Amino acid sequence: MDYESQESKIRGFERGYRAVYVINIGLQFGLFRALCEDSEGLTAQNLADRLSLYEPYLKIWLQTAYHFELLNCDSRGMFTLQPYLAEILGIDMGLEPIIQNAGSSSLARYILTGLPAPHHRSTEESLATSRATQTVYMVFLSYILEKHEALKQSMNTGIRFIDIGCGSGHLIIELALAFPNSSFKGIDTDIHGLERAESAANTLGIYDRVSFEDLSAEELDCQEEFDVACMVAALHEILPADRPASLKNIHRALKSRGHLILLDFPYPEKLEDFRNQRYDIGIIEQFFEAPGGIVHLGATEQDNLLKQAGFNNIQRSDLNNGMFDLIVAVK
Numbered sequence: 645m646d647y648e649s650q651e652s653k654i655r656g657f658e659r660g661y662r663a664v665y666v667i668n669i670g671l672q673f674g675l676f677r678a679l680c681e682d683s684e685g686l687t688a689q690n691l692a693d694r695l696s697l698y699e700p701y702l703k704i705w706l707q708t709a710y711h712f713e714l715l716n717c718d719s720r721g722m723f724t725l726q727p728y729l730a731e732i733l734g735i736d737m738g739l740e741p742i743i744q745n746a747g748s749s750s751l752a753r754y755i756l757t758g759l760p761a762p763h764h765r766s767t768e769e770s771l772a773t774s775r776a777t778q779t780v781y782m783v784f785l786s787y788i789l790e791k792h793e794a795l796k797q798s799m800n801t802g803i804r805f806i807d808i809g810c811g812s813g814h815l816i817i818e819l820a821l822a823f824p825n826s827s828f829k830g831i832d833t834d835i836h837g838l839e840r841a842e843s844a845a846n847t848l849g850i851y852d853r854v855s856f857e858d859l860s861a862e863e864l865d866c867q868e869e870f871d872v873a874c875m876v877a878a879l880h881e882i883l884p885a886d887r888p889a890s891l892k893n894i895h896r897a898l899k900s901r902g903h904l905i906l907l908d909f910p911y912p913e914k915l916e917d918f919r920n921q922r923y924d925i926g927i928i929e930q931f932f933e934a935p936g937g938i939v940h941l942g943a944t945e946q947d948n949l950l951k952q953a954g955f956n957n958i959q960r961s962d963l964n965n966g967m968f969d970l971i972v973a974v975k
C-alpha cells in the first residue's frame with residue numbers, strides 16, 4: 645500500500661467523523677425532526693422561528709448538511725431531508741446521537757442565543773493548528789516567491805516583513821533563514837504559539853531579525869513600517885466586527901506600494917458550491933468554528949474589505965488544486 649492510499653483512508657475516516665458530528669447536532673437540537681415534519685422544506689429562518697434557535701448558525705448547519713448530501717435544497721432555498729434518512733437515522737424514534745457529546749454546553753448556548761464562546765486557545769489546540777500549517781512556508785518558497793520574482797529579489801536585498809496571525813511563527817522563521825538580509829515581525833494573540841515561536845528564534849540565533857508580539861490585528865499601530873504583510877489562514881479568524889479596522893491597520897503599517905499577501909480557505913458564495921470539492925476545507929472549518937463567532941468570507945467580501953481598507957490591484961489565484969485562495973493586494 646502506498647502513502648497516498650493510506651492518507652486517503654485516514655482522510656475518509658476524518659470526513660466520516662465530521663459528517664457524524666453534523667448529524668448529531670441535527671438529532672440533538674431537533675433540526676432533522678422539524679425538517680421531517682415539513683415536506684415542503686424549511687429555510688434557516690423557518691427553523692429558527694420554530695425552534696427558537698439562532699438563525700445564522702442554522703444557516704451554516706443547513707449548508708453543511710447539504711454539503712454532506714444529508715439534505716436537498718430547491719430553487720426557493722427550502723431545505724428537505726434526503727430520501728430514507730428519517731428511517732435510517734431514527735429521527736421519528738428520537739434515537740440518541742450516534743456518538744455522544746456532540747453538543748457541548750458552549751455550543752448549546754451559542755445555538756440558543758448566538759453568543760459565541762470566548763475563545764481561549766489551549767496549548768493542545770495551538771499545537772494542532774501549528775502542525776496543520778507547518779509546511780505552508782514551502783508554498784511560499786516554492787510557489788509564491790517563484791511566481792513573484794520582484795518580491796523574491798527584494799527579500800534577497802532586504803525588506804521588513806510582518807506576519808499577522810503568525811501562530812507558532814513557522815513561516816517567518818523559515819523565511820528569515822532563507823533571506824538573511826530581511827527582518828521579520830510576527831503578531832498573534834495565541835500566547836502558546838508565540839512562546840514556541842520565540843524559543844525557536846532564540847535557538848536558531850535569529851532573534852536579532854525576528855520578533856514576535858502578543859498583539860491583535862485590530863490593535864496594530866504602525867505607520868509605513870513594512871514592505872510586505874501576510875496573513876495565512878488568519879483573516880477568516882478575525883471576528884467580523886474587527887475586520888475593517890484590522891485591514892486598515894495593516895494598510896497603514898505598509899509602506900507606499902507595499903504588498904499584502906493573503907492565503908485562506910475559499911468559502912462558497914452560492915449554494916451549489918457547497919458540493920464543490922474546492923470548498924471542502926472552508927465549509928467544514930466554518931461549521932466547527934462557528935460557535936467561536938468565526939465567520940468565513942467569500943471572495944466578494946474579501947475583495948470589498950480590501951478595497952475599503954485602501955488596497956488596489958487585487959490579484960487572485962489558487963493553490964493546491966484550488967483548496968487555498970492566494971490574494972495579493974498593493975497599497
Ligand SMILES: C[S@@+](CC[C@H](N)C(=O)[O-])C[C@H]1O[C@@H](n2cnc3c(N)ncnc32)[C@H](O)[C@@H]1O
Nearest residue numbers: 777809810811832834860861876877878881882
Ligand atoms: C489557523 S491559525 C494560522 C496560524 C499561522 N498563520 C499558520 O499558518 O500556522 C490562525 C491564527 O490567527 C490568529 N488570530 C485570530 N484572530 C486574530 C486577530 N484578531 N489578530 C491577530 N491574530 C489573530 C489565531 O490566534 C491563530 O494563531
